[in-house]
Amino acid sequence: MSTSEAIRADAARLLAEGRAKLVIGYRARGPHRAPAFVSDPAGVDVLIYDNLCKQNLAVYLRKPEVRSRGPVAVVAPPAVMRSLVVLAAESQLTEATVLAVGPDAYHGVLDLAGAAALLKEKYADLAPSPELLEALAKLDAMSPQERARFWTDQFAKCTRCYACRAACPLCYCARCIVEKNVPQWISTAAAQHGNFAWQIIRAFHQAGRCTLCGACEAACPQGIPLMLLNLALSEEVAKQFGEKPGYDPAAKPVIGSWKPDDDQGFVR
Amino acid sequence: MKILDADKLPDLAAVLAAAGYRVVAPVRDGAQVRMAEWKPGLAIDAGPIPANSVKEFLFPRCEVIARYSLDGDSFAPQPAPVDAPKTAVLAVRPCDAAAMVALDKVFNWEYRDDAWNARREATTLVALVCAAADDECFCTSVGGAPDARLGADAVLRCADGASKFILEALGEKGQALLAAAAGVLADGDARPDPPASVPVRFDSKAVTDWCGENFESPLWRDLGLACLGCGSCAYACPVCHCFDIQDEGTRSEAVRLRNWDTCGLALFTQHSGGHNPRPDQAARWRQRVMHKFRYFVERFGGLACTGCGRCARLCPARLAISQVCREIDEARKAAAK
Amino acid sequence: MTIAIYQSAMMNIVLARDEAPDVRTLRLQFADEADRVRFFQKYRVGMFGLYGVPGAGESAFCVASPPTRTGYVECTFRRTGRVTAAIRDREVGQAVTFRGPYGNSFPIESWKGRAIVFIAGGIGLPPIRSVIWNVLDRPGDFGPVTIVYGARTVADLVYKDELADWGARPDVKLVTAVDPGGETPDWKGQVGFVPFVLDHAAPPGAGAVALVCGPPIMIKFTLPVLLKLGFAPKDVYTTLENRMKCGVGQCGRCNVGSTYVCRDGPVFTLDQLRHMPAADM
């Protein structure tokens, strides 16, 4: 049985048994892959899974429209599973049924704890692509001035559409800081000052939480290499705190918690 | 017939820049080709459909619409001059050119928007007949064509097997541009290449009619599920023009800004008291489709969609308005039988 | 060159009065006589304007004074966010920006000789206060006036002095009410919700005109009472307050269907609302 067929069978079963009222998976739209929302066992035929399925579906589990449908099952490659685990750690998700897909295998129906266990067992060393690492190395090799120039040019393209935020499963604030105006934290103008503030603050809000799923960069209509920023912070967090988010549903927020053996060199 | 070798677009840009034009052209930027201000040395890539529309050069994503000097509790208005440089846009797609005509209507609907009109007046749009289209293109479904001339001041057309361009002026602005570019244009003959073929994917009239009767359709609810509520589609769309007005300032100066905005965002219509007339993504998706295919038709007599397909190409969830329209059309046909 | 449609007039605050918690009335005078003349050439009751403080922003609300009083513009607003807080912080002698008037108006010329019933709840009175004064400033032009006004508590009633004036006038029948529990020991008005009080007051509906303004829930329960009393849907008016930014039909957020509240409204009849999709009525 192919992965797609297995997913369809499990989805149909979950829906028929009432364990899920809605299955979120992938479907084909022409040569592209789009999210599919299946609520009827008869409708599972649209579900497919292949290596073109890149969108992080965990983002939908935060939507009230989706949550109000009842228990949800979601087709989850490792990137999605990691997002679910972070959402659970941040008390945004108490339960979800996971149709766990690996790059090479289908792991069947799991709960959140099962997904976390699977991640630890099989996908503990998910690494960023070599191209991305190379790009980061290039960036690291730059002088601070060159790097500032690089990001200034990139952020100049930002139209402040906030697609990065909308596509990110971990951007779930009820009222985003960029939309608060008492006080006005971030300039609303799509201009250097506000764009910089927006991008940097968003990146820092993700630091220690971002699972490098790539949804933000994929969503950016302006082609800003957001993953470079995320990866840089992610590496820093790993270096400073030895933490890799998305594996432990009971994890404490890295930036918001303290351990006695944290490096305190900066204090002196 | 004015002829330009296919690899001479940068020369054309250079001669126009020398003639005092700000030149905007499709330029490669990483994985994307984007409409951007051309600078000497930049290659021009007229092949792919640019990721952004030409809209931002006539309706900037952020613009100062009023300016005040502040002194303690008192303030005084200061001039906020409109920035409207003489601009030539090279290889603008016919769908974008047509979109500017739609925006002309919005920005002159009872109240005339000086900034838009000044920039429109100062801009010469050199359209490029599309030689190729992709599976998201649907201009022919919304009254356009790969070789349509609506909104264009001049037209570039591939010829002699993409080895040359034919440049043709369509009005005074186009003629002025041709005159300025005379140095790089040759007189001669060339055989125009056939334009791209874009299949008609749906009947827009049927969609307009359906929208009039289906405000409460369950279709909206399902669309609302998949839509992430990002502004990507609206910001990429050449016709979308919703904006926000925000004040910002320091102790000594305040500016009133007009920023792009989008009906896809939850806060767009939210009242200060908390009530939101478009409370969910379904309502917001409906607004977007209805606005383009129904309300705009009712108020301005035309569609607010020119079929460029950018919204679908850029959608993180790969939602496509053309797909929605086709489903509507098919559902309507099925219901009629 | 600046963008003309966003150019605001400078207005000086000549009077400020706190009406209720967080509700304030300002009387504004045009700094420039030309702006005043231009305004009153266009202004009819029901129109709105955009009031602003540079650096904080602009906010749309109605003009609460009638066109019969051409020396000033009055507005009454509730402090809800950054802009209204900034306007509220302005003092007498200081300035605010103003642009307008925008929108349509109440067709009061077509009401000549007819009885008019004004029904308002809470902060819904200011938008029709301009009409009340316009009508009262033109004695003999209109039929009898009834005003039914309710608020949550006595403290939440706005225009307390004017309510006293209207109550004392022979040509006005005034009914004031507060929600149960909102009364004070010396409260002399009625206790009850607006629809109930209106039903009780029972002004004759046939041939009369009604203006309703207040929270959506009040309007929702008031409309059936009006129909019961014999008002025709085309003679029941209200004014919508959708979120607005430009005021001139461009920014795209106030529309209900293809109807732009800033341009086609804010004044609508019940008849019109019934044909608008999802207008929350």
Place this chain on the structure above:
Amino acid sequence: MARIGVFICHCGENIARTVDCAAVAAAAAKMPGVVHSADYKYMCSDPGQQMIRQAIAEKKLTGAVVGACSPRMHEPTFRRAAAEAGLNPYLLEMANLREHCSWVHEDRAAATAKAIDLVRVMVEKVKRNRSLYPIRVPIEPTALVVGGGIAGIQAALDIAGGGKKVILVERGPSIGGHMARLSETFPTLDCSQCILTPRMVEAASHPNITLMTYSEVEAVEGFVGNFQVTIRRKAKYVDWSKCTGCGDCWAKCPARKIPSEFDARLGARTAIYRPFPQAVPNKPVIDREHCIMLTKGKCGACAKACQRGAVNFKDQDELVKVKVGAVVLATGFDLWDHSAYGEYGAGKFADVIDGFQFERLASASGPTGGEIRRPSDGQVPRTVVFIQCCGSRDEKVGKAYCSKICCMYTAKHGMLYKHKVHDGRAIVFYMDIRAAGKGYEEFIRRAVEADGVEYVRGRVSRIYRRTDGKLIVRGADTLAGRAVTVEADMVVLADAVVPRSGGEKLAQLFGVGYDTDGFYSEAHPKLRPVETAAAGVFLAGACQSPKDIPDSVAQASAAAAKVLGLFARPELEREPVVARVNENTCVHCRACIQACPYGAVEDHEIRDRKGHLVRTVARVNEGLCQGCGTCVAICRSGCIDLEGFTDEQVFSEIATLE
């Protein structure tokens, strides 16, 4: 509408020398919203305060800014004055024109300009201030004292003597702590147990003191005035209500070779034991790690021996919840483990001992009955070398700090040895002698001059053992400038004083800070030496820093005074500078809850009128919140504000400087 008054203080010459105060007042008068501005030589003086009161009343001020010294200095003064004039005290702010300006600048023009900025910043802030009211919290007038050493005993006795209830928790089977193990005490050489035992008995029999020995603090909830503390009563396996302490049980216990903690492992004890004869309570416990019955399931000799049937092998740990209003931490100290010093034998030489071991050798109740006999062969050592600063003042291997008590106890040890072994040599290696205490220097002189203790200034570089058992001590005499080699029979190391093990965990339970060495941090090193950053938690004794008995007792009494002061009122008034969560925008990501160092942010369920759960949000417990702002910083969507320091206020301060 804002009506702000500005009051600029000259602070005599302190501010006026560098800042043109009149110019600042004049500039302030023109700031938006300012309706009154004045300057005066001493704003904190009575006439100065009167100016403020008068202006508030006459000008109907809605806010006031005093440009003067640090708010740490006079904010309470001025806020009190504002309150007297009818202005909410939190509508008065101070601009620090002294520490932040005049004291750190020289250029008068620039300093004046900066002073004007500082005032304008506070004017903008105070316009956005709102009235705040003290938070009142009822107080549970019972104190918890953690640690039954002399500090804990003293604190408990003083609080109990003040008429308030005390719960005294001790980890070991008996109270008494280290002091019970000492032979004599410096500088008077009176018998340690003789002066301690009456205190122990008094503590045990005081009607206001509840003794909980063999117990540990397990969990802490709540806040000052209202702590709920869970205490684990470890299983004693002996029913103390039946036990008379007769000793039949431990006499019969076959497990007899367990090193005695009390005797610093120089003596042995049984598995059922009381730590020492004067123990309070004078009742045994069973050490579950060594009891044959509890480890192997057979024996029961003690149970058979006990005529009262008090032994109960089925005993279980018990969790007891107590409600207390204040806590005194008096957890004491340990000696540093000198095995880190390889050159001193890495802890492997039996005759290289620590100070406590010497105390037990010298103690009449010790394993040798008070005779100085070395551990390896029981011989009386003829030459004893004492090495001070073992681990102290050694940043590389040991501790950076001075352990404070070693100079004195080493002198005492030298003396005690000389008193008992008249012809023996006591040689002390020292770096410096620190004898700052009443009678301390005299005590040292007495050791040297009267008792003939030999002092060598210098470090010992190495100790090794010769085959004949002699310890060869090689060192330097830095005064004489020569190398020294001593053939010693025994070496006593004055190990550094370190906090009790497990102290960090306890500190975290109570939200008390500690330094890199693990000593508990006081709230202010000079002005609040017995308070901690956690309100209602006080310190006594060596858990804070190395202390001798008089210092520990003094601090214990100070802590008791603080507790009694707190308990003197039925309610606690707390600064209303606390965090508040905007429950409308809170998404309950719990980052604040996890980040709060005081456990002050809690889950709060919002329910509709029918009681259905709508959603859960974070909520700040006002009684617990210390206003530190950690939650404010961690909240990604900015939905927590600190009262008195709201985002809006702080932004307005920044914005006005642009």
